[in-house]
Amino acid sequence: MKESLEQCHVCVIGLGLIGGSLALALRGQCASMAGCDTDPRVVEAAQARGVIDRGSTDLADVSSGIDLVILAAPVGAILTLIPELPNLIPHPFHLLDLGSTKSAIVEAMGRLPERVSPLGGHPMCGKETSGLDAAERNLFRGSVFVLTPLERTLPASIALARQMIEAIRARPLILDAARHDRLAAAISHAPYLAAAALLDAAARADDELVWTLAASGFRDSTRLAGSNVTMMLDILASNRAVVLEALSRVQASLQETTRLIERDDRAGLRSMLAACQSQRSGMFQV
Amino acid sequence: MKESLEQCHVCVIGLGLIGGSLALALRGQCASMAGCDTDPRVVEAAQARGVIDRGSTDLADVSSGIDLVILAAPVGAILTLIPELPNLIPHPFHLLDLGSTKSAIVEAMGRLPERVSPLGGHPMCGKETSGLDAAERNLFRGSVFVLTPLERTLPASIALARQMIEAIRARPLILDAARHDRLAAAISHAPYLAAAALLDAAARADDELVWTLAASGFRDSTRLAGSNVTMMLDILASNRAVVLEALSRVQASLQETTRLIERDDRAGLRSMLAACQSQRSGMFQV
Numbered sequence: 001m002k003e004s005l006e007q008c009h010v011c012v013i014g015l016g017l018i019g020g021s022l023a024l025a026l027r028g029q030c031a032s033m034a035g036c037d038t039d040p041r042v043v044e045a046a047q048a049r050g051v052i053d054r055g056s057t058d059l060a061d062v063s064s065g066i067d068l069v070i071l072a073a074p075v076g077a078i079l080t081l082i083p084e085l086p087n088l089i090p091h092p093f094h095l096l097d098l099g100s101t102k103s104a105i106v107e108a109m110g111r112l113p114e115r116v117s118p119l120g121g122h123p124m125c126g127k128e129t130s131g132l133d134a135a136e137r138n139l140f141r142g143s144v145f146v147l148t149p150l151e152r153t154l155p156a157s158i159a160l161a162r163q164m165i166e167a168i169r170a171r172p173l174i175l176d177a178a179r180h181d182r183l184a185a186a187i188s189h190a191p192y193l194a195a196a197a198l199l200d201a202a203a204r205a206d207d208e209l210v211w212t213l214a215a216s217g218f219r220d221s222t223r224l225a226g227s228n229v230t231m232m233l234d235i236l237a238s239n240r241a242v243v244l245e246a247l248s249r250v251q252a253s254l255q256e257t258t259r260l261i262e263r264d265d266r267a268g269l270r271s272m273l274a275a276c277q278s279q280r281s282g283m284f285q286v
Numbered sequence: 287m288k289e290s291l292e293q294c295h296v297c298v299i300g301l302g303l304i305g306g307s308l309a310l311a312l313r314g315q316c317a318s319m320a321g322c323d324t325d326p327r328v329v330e331a332a333q334a335r336g337v338i339d340r341g342s343t344d345l346a347d348v349s350s351g352i353d354l355v356i357l358a359a360p361v362g363a364i365l366t367l368i369p370e371l372p373n374l375i376p377h378p379f380h381l382l383d384l385g386s387t388k389s390a391i392v393e394a395m396g397r398l399p400e401r402v403s404p405l406g407g408h409p410m411c412g413k414e415t416s417g418l419d420a421a422e423r424n425l426f427r428g429s430v431f432v433l434t435p436l437e438r439t440l441p442a443s444i445a446l447a448r449q450m451i452e453a454i455r456a457r458p459l460i461l462d463a464a465r466h467d468r469l470a471a472a473i474s475h476a477p478y479l480a481a482a483a484l485l486d487a488a489a490r491a492d493d494e495l496v497w498t499l500a501a502s503g504f505r506d507s508t509r510l511a512g513s514n515v516t517m518m519l520d521i522l523a524s525n526r527a528v529v530l531e532a533l534s535r536v537q538a539s540l541q542e543t544t545r546l547i548e549r550d551d552r553a554g555l556r557s558m559l560a561a562c563q564s565q566r567s568g569m570f571q572v
Contacts, residue, residue, distance in 0.1 A: 126502065179493065186496050193543050196543065199565050201536040213473055215411055217473070229556060
């Protein structure tokens with residue numbers, strides 16, 4: 001199988017924000033770019049905008065000669081697609097997915113025939129908007145791109161993914177799939193559920209003025225609750241046990257905060273809140 | 287007492303982000319602008335930058351002829367200042383505060399001598415940065431400015447505050463102090479504590495890579511945890527019972543979410559998350 005991105009014929013499946021942005025970022029850095037989407041209007045728009053060289057709603061139409069298949073669909077769709085790929089692509093190929101959780105996907109990849117070299121991936125970036133219209137060439141620039149190899153993953157596939165990550169100006173980070181999922185639960189899935197809980201709790205405050213008074217702090221705190229619900233349900237379902245663990249840690253923290261406020265323990269509260277403030281200012285400049 | 291902002295000699299106490307921005311926004315719209323701050327360097331900088339006409343660390347130095355006193359300090363400092371004001375300003379005056387919680391402040395205002403006409407206020411805006419350097423003339427533009435009058439508040443004080451709010455291009459909203467505090471707990475104090483809990487829980491995930499992987503979603507979700515801790519401790523202490531109620535509603539929502547995930551109730555989870563998503567997209571365009 002080919003080991004150089006320049007010589008690879010690439011096919012991106014799923015031309016939304018992530019798949020569309022990746023196709024855009026890889027234009028001119030691979031031999032050709034094909035694209036598939038279940039929505040024919042999206043395929044047409046991607047061709048019209050020059051995001052892809054050729055496209056179809058049917059992978060079989062564009063699979064001839066493909067060296068690298070990139071799955072950029074929601075987790076549920078990726079899990080459905082993986083076992084269908086060998087029938088649609090009869091030759092050896094590199095397979096990379098960009099799903100938001102990795103353990104279930106990597107497990108499904110493990111059941112593929114030997115001629116496929118599969119590799120899990122997750123670019124740690126995103127926007128509140130979704131769809132091809134929101135796609136942009138620089139989406140990945142500067143962000144961490146997690147790779148979760150299987151034991152069977154060919155070194156050539158990892159080398160190819162590294163070239164791709166360099167081409168889109170991201171930073172590769174090789175991780176065990178289970179470790180990725182634990183981390184993603186802490187920094188993404190639990191924060192999403194907390195954002196939803198803040199909105200739900202504000203609604204249950206039962207005062208319609210709550211929405212009038214909400215300003216930038218509430219807007220940012222609840223931004224993740226604007227995410228696509230179907231996409232998030234897939235993520236939660238595929239990472240259930242670990243999400244529950246992360247949620248229980250958040251609950252325990254809130255419980256401890258509640259206890260400190262109840263006891264009027266200003267020193268204890270200050271110490272906890274100051275640690276959080278200092279952690280955060282160390283992470284983000286703004 | 288004067289009823290026209292143009293004729294008023296104003297004094298802002300506390301020249302941080304809020305007080306400094308208000309003084310800037312009111313320049314040229316009142317007869318004169320004095321300013322006080324406990325930090326002599328801040329007073330000096332405010333004079334050098336033209337934020338105030340005259341300033342001091344001691345209110346007695348600038349109090350002569352003052353018509354409107356605006357308290358723009360943290361809640362704890364406002365509560366300390368209120369009973370001291372009559373000794374420092376021997377004549378009748380309008381008093382407005384900009385503290386983040388209102389019940390305790392309005393209660394303290396109620397004990398002032400009759401020659402003072404007090405009015406609670408809270409501009410619903412802010413930035414993660416603080417201090418005079420972050421002050422900007424347009425900070426209040428378009429935001430809601432809550433007023434919480436006392437029974438004893440003179441109509442002239444409310445009229446003056448309305449002129450001021452119009453001058454800084456904010457939108458006035460008259461509210462009962464207790465109602466303001468309940469709403470603020472839902473949209474600001476509980477979200478602050480949730481942001482801190484997300485950071486605390488992420489730290490307890492016990493994997494140093496958690497900070498490497500955190501991207502824009504985590505950054506926005508935890509933005510409020512970057513707030514000034516002393517300011518927040520004052521707010522929490524002065525709004526304790528109501529904050530505990532808001533926290534318990536957030537915990538109940540998280541508990542319900544946990545139950546839905548445990549039961550793998552995709553339909554129930556979808557209905558809850560979709561309601562939150564739709565609530566949020568109705569509130570904020572971005």
